[in-house]
Every structure is written in C-alpha cells, then in structure tokens.
Amino acid sequence: ETGVTQTPRHLVMGMTNKKSLKCEQHLGHNAMYWYKQSAKKPLELMFVYNFKEQTENNSVPSRFSPECPNSSHLFLHLHTLQPEDSALYLCASSLRRGHPNGDIQYFGAGTRLSVL
Amino acid sequence: ELKVEQNPLFLSMQEGKNYTIYCNYSTTSDRLYWYRQDPGKSLESLFVLLSNGAVKQEGRLMASLDTKARLSTLHITAAVHDLSATYFCAVDRGGGATNKLIFGTGTLLAVQP
Numbered sequence: 684e685t686g687v688t689q690t691p692r693h694l695v696m697g698m699t700n701k702k703s704l705k706c707e708q709h710l711g712h713n714a715m716y717w718y719k720q721s722a723k724k725p726l727e728l729m730f731v732y733n734f735k736e737q738t739e740n741n742s743v744p745s746r747f748s749p750e751c752p753n754s755s756h757l758f759l760h761l762h763t764l765q766p767e768d769s770a771l772y773l774c775a776s777s778l779r780r781g782h783p784n785g786d787i788q789y790f791g792a793g794t795r796l797s798v799l
Numbered sequence: 800e801l802k803v804e805q806n807p808l809f810l811s812m813q814e815g816k817n818y819t820i821y822c823n824y825s826t827t828s829d830r831l832y833w834y835r836q837d838p839g840k841s842l843e844s845l846f847v848l849l850s851n852g853a854v855k856q857e858g859r860l861m862a863s864l865d866t867k868a869r870l871s872t873l874h875i876t877a878a879v880h881d882l883s884a885t886y887f888c889a890v891d892r893g894g895g896a897t898n899k900l901i902f903g904t905g906t907l908l909a910v911q912p
Contacts, residue, residue: 685841685843687841714896714897714898716897723904724904725803725887725901725902725903725904725905726887726889726900726902727902728899728900728901731897731899733895733896733897738895738896738897739895739897739899773841773842775842777897777898779896779897780891780895780896780897780898785847786830786898787832787844787847788832788844788898788900789844790834790841790842790843791841792839792840792841793841
C-alpha cells in the first residue's frame with residue numbers, strides 16, 4: 684500500500700458515457716497528479732494540483748476534466764471519450780518540490796479504462 | 800522540450816548475471832528518479848538522485864547520476880527472479896512548487912532462472 688487509493692480499478696465505458704475516476708491520498712501531501720499510461724508509451728503527465736490549485740494542464744483535451752476539492756482528493760471526470768483514450772490512469776501525490784522530508788511522488792495502482 | 804530515453808526497452812537476463820539500464824535526458828535537470836512497476840501494481844520509488852556524481856544503492860540495485868553527460872544508470876548485480884519488473888527513470892522538468900516528471904519508456908526486465 685502506497686497510501687494513494689484509486690477507484691475504480693477497472694472501468695469500461697461507451698463514447699457517450701460520463702464517468703469519474705477518484706483518487707484519495709492519506710499521506711498529508713499537498714500536491715496531486717494525474718498521469719496517463721498507454722501501451723508502449725512513456726507515462727504522460729496530464730494535470731498537477733498544488734493545495735487544490737491547478738498548476739499544470741499538459742495540453743489535455745477538454746473531454747478530461749479534473750477536480751481537486753481538497754489536498755486529499757482528486758477526481759478525473761470523463762465525457763465523450765474516444766477509443767484512443769483507453770489506458771491506465773495513474774494518480775500520484777507528493778510534498779512540495781524541495782521539501783526537507785523529500786518530494787517523491789507516491790502512485791496509486793491506477794484505473795484501467797477501456798472506451799468502446 | 801525535455802526528452803528522456805531509456806535503453807534497452809527489454810532485457811532478458813539470467814539469474815546471477817550483472818547488467819545496466821541507461822537513462823539519457825535532453826536538457827538540464829536537478830532531479831532524477833528511478834521507479835519500479837510490477838504488473839497490475841503502482842509505481843514504487845527506488846531512488847532519487849539530486850546531484851552530479853550521486854550514487855545510491857539498495858540491495859542488488861545501484862543508481863548513479865552524471866549531470867554533465869545527462870545520463871543515469873541503474874546497475875543490477877547478481878540478478879534474482881524477484882527483480883523482474885518494469886523499471887522507469889524520470890526527470891523533473893522543474894519550475895514551480897511541484898515536481899513535473901517526464902518519464903522514459905521503461906525497461907522490462909525478465910530474470911530467467
């Protein structure tokens with residue numbers, strides 16, 4: 684257990700569906716991240732939040748909508764996805780960059796998303 | 800744009816042998832990370848390297864960093880089956896109060912008995 688929990692673990696959705704991915708961290712971190720892991724491609728950073736404020740949107744299509752109500756919870760709302768959006772979506776959290784206790788990112792186990 | 804390249808992409812090795820995974824990156828960074836991922840599981844942090852010449856060791860794994868060459872290596876000594884996993888290096892793009900990691904494609908390591 685890394686202290687970062689993602690639900691659901693698996694999700695199948697049609698292109699017209701709306702669904703949400705959830706991430707929760709119990710580590711007292713202030714930064715949270717969404718990554719996309721596709722087959723045979725490097726992990727891609729999607730969004731970064733610091734103390735609930737979005738600090739990075741890595742040119743992600745608007746059909747992906749993140750939400751960070753507090754430093755412990757992060758959501759990824761999905762709407763009218765495409766089959767090429769099928770991937771493993773990973774959430775991570777960390778302390779701020781350069782924190783004396785370290786700034787390693789801790790990852791959840793991911794949500795395996797299939798878009799039909 | 801920061802790019803991170805790992806090689807090899809796939810490594811099949813016998814137990815007891817030594818080998819090295821290489822991670823090259825294209826622009827200056829002050830943080831390099833190594834992660835391990837087992838199938839169906841989350842990424843697990845192995846090492847954080849913060850300065851030129853940094854070397855860290857944990858068990859049969861040793862990581863080093865040469866910031867001038869923009870190169871990090873992960874050396875495996877006397878491999879055992881339990882080390883079979885995918886290994887990723889990641890470089891911090893920097894800027895701001897949070898880490899922005901750019902990952903390599905990963906190296907799938909299969910240790911054969």
